[in-house]
Amino acid sequence: MIRSLALLTALAVWAAISYGNRALEVTNPVLLPTPGEVAAVTVALARDGSLARNVLVSGIRVVEGFAIAVVFALGLGLVVGLVTPFRLAVEPVVEFVRPIPPLAFLPMFLVWFGLGETSKVAFIAYTTFFPMFIGIAASLLRVDVMLLRAAASLGATRADLLRRVVLPAAVPGIVVSLRLGFGLALFVIVGAEFMGADAGLGNLIMEGRTFFNPPQIVMGALLLGILGSLINGLLLALERRALRWRLTSGH
Amino acid sequence: MSKGSGSARIQIEGVEKSFSLDGGSMAALVDVNLEIQAGELLCLLGPSGCGKSTLLNIVAGFLPPTRGRVLVDGTPVTGPGPERGVVFQEYVLFPWLTVQENIEFGPRLMGVPAARRREVVARYLEMVGLSEHAAKFPLQLSGGMKQRVAIARALANNPSIVLMDEPFGALDAQTREVMQEELSRIQRLEHKTIVFVTHSIREAVYLADRVVVMTRSPGRIKEVFAIKLPANRDRFAAEFTHYESEITQVVKEEVAKAHP
Secondary structure (H helix, E strand, C coil): HHHHHHHHHHHHHHHHHHHHHHHHHHHHHHHCHHHHHHHHHHHHHHCCCHHHHHHHHHHHHHHHHHHHHHHHHHHHHHHHCCCCHHHHHHHHHHHHHHCCCCCHHHHHHHHHCCCCCCHHHHHHHHHHHHHHHHHHHHHHCCCCHHHHHHHHHCCHHHHHHHHHHHHHHHHHHHHHHHHHEEEEEEHHHHHHHHHHCCCCCHHHHHHHHHHHCHHHHHHHHHHHHHHHHHHHHHHHHHHHHHHHHCHHHCC | CCHHHHHCCCCEEEEEEEEEEEEEEEEEEEEEEECCCCEEEEEECCCCCCHHHHHHHHHHHHCCCCCEEECCCCCEEEEEEEEEECCCCCCCCCCCCCCCHCCCCCHHHHCCCHHHHHHHHHHHHHCCCCCCHHCCHHHCCCCCHHHHHHHHHHCCCCCCEEEEEEECCCCCCCHHHHHHHHHHHHHHCCCCEEEECCCCCCHHHHHHHEEECCCCCEEEEEEEEECCCCCCCCCCCCHHHHHHHHHHHHHHHHHHHHHH
């Protein structure tokens, strides 16, 4: 209720400023698109099918890149989280590479993989890998030693401890890492598509700049926001279902 | 296994434990010798920080002693094992498992068939009065209920030894007495060998066959009291309060030394 009210208020403020500007001509009206103009562009692009096509192209890139990153982050995260020598070997490298802003490497990906799909998918995989990998390894390392003692005194072997204590105890942390990773993938796809792409939401936005069509830029940004919050909501709902035991409370 | 003088289930022989601290080392336990008989309920009593939990952790196999050794049925302890069940002060239930799944954790590891597991779970759920809560998760339970699950989980694995580390410490006085009665009832049914750590003298006198009073840190054994009271103990009986005040005297000496 409050949420929708807040959203409506934001929309009203935007409308007031943009239409007000139109009436009073404080600045060039073209620079401040109105909700009506953005809606008109959206309808036009939806009619000729390019909206759906661009969303789909970006979506596929995100899903592919994210999927690759998940495979590597889970694999390496498990090894590093469970095998101390590996952790000691990998830690300094990760600590060095991690603070580099991912975008700094984007041109490298274009050099290596060209302007096609591969560079975008690879870039998303690279960007989302690190936070997920670190989150997964950390949630495995964080497992309470008391839980391990409890299981060991019930007869758990090393394999039992891994399967029945360490992994289930780490699941919440792993799930959160994956959700944040997916959010990040939606974030960086735009940047990747700015650097030369023939389709995708980032491309749509860049097109708005090239052909001086500000409503299209605003539309692209809003669309990303809507898609992002929808997907995040979906992932949160999945998380709640999977981690039922954490959210139940009361006696 | 030799019988006779070595017939004790648990033998604690010259156990010492020190922890390294800022480059130096701090002694937690000094020269602890103790024999615990089969079917005995032994209470370890002492001021906080006296090392009684450390001693329990060594018997459980969670910590190695710095010197000396612990034998269970004549075999040195090198790690935790299913014949020594542990009930922790902070319950330590598996939060992602239901009450039922927590209780059958041990039997499941042992490969007990599902039908038999259900029987075991049902029996212990009933014993601790939680039959209606089998499908709940630990986060849905009160402290007293969690502790009862922890006790059921330890007993369902059928350990012959149960090590309990201030298991009722976090409970309110009312629940605490109910749990003590529960435990002594269970003990009359099951005849386990129990080592029970507490800092409550009343609790020790209510439960124990013998009470071992430890000195302040570094912990040694100060005195051992055999409690010769009937099985169903009356907390207000003259003999009960007599033991209570006798042990209180000895414990007070130690507390006074700790806070001169």
